[in-house]
Amino acid sequence: MRIAILGGGVSGLALGHYLAADGRTEFAIFEAASVPGGLCRSKQREGFTYDLAGGHILFSKDREVWELMRSMCAEVGGVVRSERRTAIRWHDQWVKYPFENGIGDLPPQARFECLSGYLRAAEQRKSDGTAPRRFDEWVRWRFGDGIARHFMDPYNEKIWCYPLREISSNWVAGRVPDAPIEDIIKAACQVSTEGYTHQAVFDYPAHGGFQSITDGFAKRCAERLRLSTPVQRVERSGDGFLVNGERFDRVVNTLPLQRLIEVVPALPEDAKQAVRSLRWLGLSSILIALKRPHLEPRSWIYLPFADQGPANRVTYFSNYAPSNAPKGCSSLMAEITFPKEEAPRHDAQLVDELLRGLERAGILRREEVLFTDVTTQPYAYVVFDHDFDRHRDRALAAIEGLGLETFGRFGRFEYLNSDQCVERARTMAQKLLARLGERARS
Ligand SMILES: Cc1cc2nc3c(=O)[nH]c(=O)nc-3n(C[C@H](O)[C@H](O)[C@H](O)COP(=O)(O)OP(=O)(O)OC[C@H]3O[C@@H](n4cnc5c(N)ncnc54)[C@H](O)[C@@H]3O)c2cc1C
Structure with a gap:
């Protein structure tokens, strides 16, 4: 052949x-x-x-x-x-990656907005468990308004170049880690959490x-x-x-x-x-x-x-x-x-x-x-x-x-x-x- x-x-x-x-x-x-x-x-x-x-x-x-x-x-x-060892440059300070596990690094007001939004989103998902198809809506459904506004929206708009409403949420399945709610509460209280363990070590x-x-x-x-x-x-x-x-x-x-x-x-x-x-x-x-x-x-x-x-x-x-x-x-x-x-x-x-x-x-x-x-x-x-x-x-x-x-x-x-x-x-x-x-x- x-x-x-x-x-x-x-x-x-x-x-x-x-x-x-x-x-x-x-x-x-x-x-x-x-x-x-x-x-x-x-x-x-x-x-x-x-x-x-x-x-x-x-x-x-x-x-x-x-x-x-x-x-x-x-x-x-x-x-x-x-x-x-990855991090987010959040304005003039460092925030641990992934962002939801790093919210304890944020100033108090932003930390509060991220945590309360995350908890509200988790509550709403109990009555509406269907993931939205639009990526911008999915971000709010999954992470809440605070994390959307303080990180997910600006970052994704920068990398994806197209309006987020035109992007489908299909690609995120298996790519965006699903952090347990206790981890986010711990993170907000500055109790260390492991977060994203994928690629914890890598070769070059x-x-x-x-x-x-x-x-x-x-x-x-x-x-x-x-x-x-x-x-x-x-x-x-x-x-x-x-x-x-x-x-x-x-x-x-x-x-x-x-x-x-x-x-x-x-x-x-x-x-x-x-x-x-x-x-x-x-x-x-x-x-x-x-x-x-x-x-x-x-x-x-x-x-x-x-x-x-x-x-x-x-x-x-x-x-x-x-x-x-x-x-x-x-x-x-x-x-x-x-x-x-x-x-x-x-x-x-x-x-x-x-x-x-x-x-x-x-x-x-x-x-x-x-x-x-x-x-x-x-x-x-x-x-x-x-x-x-x-x-x-x-x-x-x-x-x-x-x-x-x-x-x-x-x-x-x-x-x-x-x-x-x-x-x-x-x-x-x-x-x-x-x-x-x-x-x-x-
Ligand atoms: C920003 C970025 C970061 C990445 N980071 C990682 C990472 O950290 N780790 C990792 O494992 N992967 C990473 N990847 C993914 C990885 O680079 C790709 O998955 C992989 O290289 C794709 O290989 P491919 O052979 O499928 O395609 P390509 O590498 O695109 O190969 C296609 C080949 O076809 C040739 N070609 C095109 N037209 C013709 C023609 N007419 N005739 C003959 N040949 C032609 C091209 O020259 C090219 O060599 C990253 C990719 C990007 C863009």
Whole structure:
């Protein structure tokens, strides 16, 4: 069986890894860029290393996947393990993350508003247990007015770029922790509570940035990886396919669906229109190289307010691995999101607004900035609006109706981390190999 894998991000590379380990199939990975890794790529500049799509950490609920991804770093000295230390910069002070477990850090009036709102919302949920579909209404239903006003609204408006009423609450299931009410009361009384235990520890490659993981996968299928080879055309041919004119039995896509529809002329127009109607966010990631020997012991912070500048999150990047910054220096990494209608910016004005905002928020001093480096990503976050399911289902039905397989963060429009892409790759490999077994038997 000859398999074409479209895209050499972590999804395509991990699929290649599983197929290569099995050894029964022939496959080729088509990657447009000259370097594999997609959103997991990293960059080096003047002794600093940073990830091109915001700060990435390695964590998985799936032990086997976590171990596999860690093993990819063996050649770069393994991984550095850190405790997750996250916080919210709430005006001019720190509040523990998640916010509801940190309300004890707030001044008394705000603390009262958050606690009373939370208790009222819990009471109301007893008579109305149905979660609202609109995200802004869901926030009030779940957390109450105080937490909505003091954190959830400004933070989510900043990161999601679109009005919160246009965003569906579907995506929060399993993502936003459901804190017991006693914990919130304890938090308000400044009795320490654990809060969000997911990702309490995480790993990061000791050298080379997060890309060391995808480099590890790429090495395992190096002869099958075709770099600087954009997919230009995919068409059916008998019971197989032609990719750029070359024959394959199966095609597995991991490209963003918006790229896929450009190269598959056979897809019906309404399915292409459904793909165009999906919403997503682009991203500008900005490395801030600092002449400061040590950072505070933090992993990343959230910046909910407009006067803190355009970044919604800042990673304390040189804390992930000492090799991320040269001796005597440290680094931060800021993330700024853009709606799909706007190209992510990389201009000097954006950087100036960012640095001013961070200075106002007390995160850095301008004179310690050595340089900044901006990278943009057209596809960073899937946006779950109210039409998401309808558009995505139509698109996937048409793509799969042609016999194409598709998975990955934007290959299926799923809010996946890299470890979940590896899980999906394992499942896809099992599916392809099971079909191979059936063919051999028949
Ligand atoms: C801000 C941010 C923070 C994140 N943080 C984390 C984190 O902390 N931990 C974590 O595990 N995950 C994190 N993720 C998620 C992770 O980056 C993604 O889930 C993962 O990288 C997606 O991989 P993929 O292979 O599905 O897609 P991609 O990486 O998008 O790969 C698609 C590939 O297709 C290629 N391509 C596009 N068009 C063509 C064409 N025509 N022909 C050939 N190739 C083409 C692209 O160059 C790319 O290499 C984060 C993501 C973002 C945006």
